[in-house]
Amino acid sequence: LYKKESLWTESQRVRAGILFREYPDIEKAYYLSMRLGSIYHQCRHKDVALTRLARWYDEVDKSGFLAFGRVARSIQTHYLEIINYFERRSTNAASESFNAKIKNFRSQFRGVKDRAFFLFRLSKIYA
Incomplete structure (x- = not known):
């Protein structure tokens, strides 16, 4: 579950299908985390990134996952510093x-x- 779906082997794909069928909350959490990661990997402009982060934040609110709520609040609190990443692609x-x-x-x-x-x-x- 730490890999992107596109990098799964066939056996991992089968196991993930079983896991997601039995535990739909894990599937929701997996795709929420993958969407957050894709924002950082795909967005090159801060305006686009802010929009996508806001949409992701709304999805987290609707999901009700407490762990993602903490991440979303942290992003909301530090968004000015986070946006610097999209301008310069540099971190601390x-x-x-x-x-x-x-x-x-x-x-x-x-x-x-x-x-x-x-x-x-x-x-x-x-x-």
């Missing part, structure tokens, strides 16, 4: 990754007592 993934490395480094030493030395070590390791 590199800074998030670096932040995770810093947190991991800090946790290895169970905190930071000498901040100057900590910053020195960070610059030597990650610079």
